[in-house]
Amino acid sequence: MVIHFVGAGPGAADLLTVRATRLLAGADVVLYPGTYLDPEVLSHVSPGAELVDTQDLDLDLITTHLTTAHHAGKDVVRLASGDLSVFSALAEQTRRLDAAGVPWDVTPGVPAYAAAAALVGRELTVPLLAQSVVLTRTQARSTAMPGTESLAAFAATRATLVLHLAITRTRQLMAELEPEYGADCPVVVVHRASQPDQQVLRGTVASIADLVEKAALRQAAVILVGRALDPRPGGESYLYDSARDRTLKRRA
CATH class of the missing domain: 3.40.1010.10 (Tetrapyrrole methylase, N-terminal domain)
Structure with a gap:
């Protein structure tokens, strides 16, 4: 067994x-x-x-x-x-x-952040906007974070951030992220993604804390932060570029 x-x-x-x-x-x-x-x-x-x-x-x-x-x-x-x-x-x-x-x-199972991204129809890696995703959490009533994994250090990359176990500290976290991401950076909060009582809040670094507090969210939510959440100014993938030379691939 x-x-x-x-x-x-x-x-x-x-x-x-x-x-x-x-x-x-x-x-x-x-x-x-x-x-x-x-x-x-x-x-x-x-x-x-x-x-x-x-x-x-x-x-x-x-x-x-x-x-x-x-x-x-x-x-x-x-x-x-x-x-x-x-x-x-x-x-x-x-x-x-x-x-x-x-x-x-x-x-393995479908991770919560993937379900959240699917629910709002967003790819977390958009060419020229973000090509990395940081999955992290913050410390409150929980195990201490390693000293090298500060939110400020991750924010400096401007990658798409996925914050778990952090919903009760949304206002504080957005204040930490604003210097790098900007007040107008898109933020999506998804509560209980895919479940009957799922809830989606769309805002910005400047506005999302008000929305979270109004909705009284306390747990089972994931926070997505990054420019990839608004892909309109993004680039296009080289993989599917019409100018890409595909002859070598066909020979292989």
Whole structure:
């Protein structure tokens, strides 16, 4: 038996991968993050499976559930919101499983920032505007950020910024970003992307904090900042340029 860590995507039940739905259907035990997950996602789970909501559990209790079920010979799925490659506590959980000699694997999911970009119909990398995306968070009641990863340092790149776990500090963060991005830089906030109660706020570095406070958003939101969110002044990709010499590619 293997513990399956599965990305549940941004929340919509139809945005899971085929592999994810197959694993959920065959699981005996499913641990899921009740705070961030649309309950409809659990419709993929067998009616006889044991469901464990982890929103009030610490890592050690979660590990106990995983290892106990594993040693009982049960198929176990540990669901995580979005994708497990960022802000999922995968490292901490698998470190404990390795110490216990319990095997595990990972099934990726649609990340929240990708769902947010899709919802507003925006590519985050637009030629001549931004060719890099920075996925980061800020520190409040959370683990300390490494000293080299300050928001000011990321802002200096003027790449498209994706801010997770930061919605309660929107006003402060926009003040930090304004010197590099400018007051008129587009900002999009997406709350619960793809879920029934999803909400989209469109503004600028100067205006978005007012919109967030008026909407009383406190969690489950991603903030997108950058000129790529308004692609009208952008360039065009060399890959599809009509002047590009494609003879070498055809010969290959």
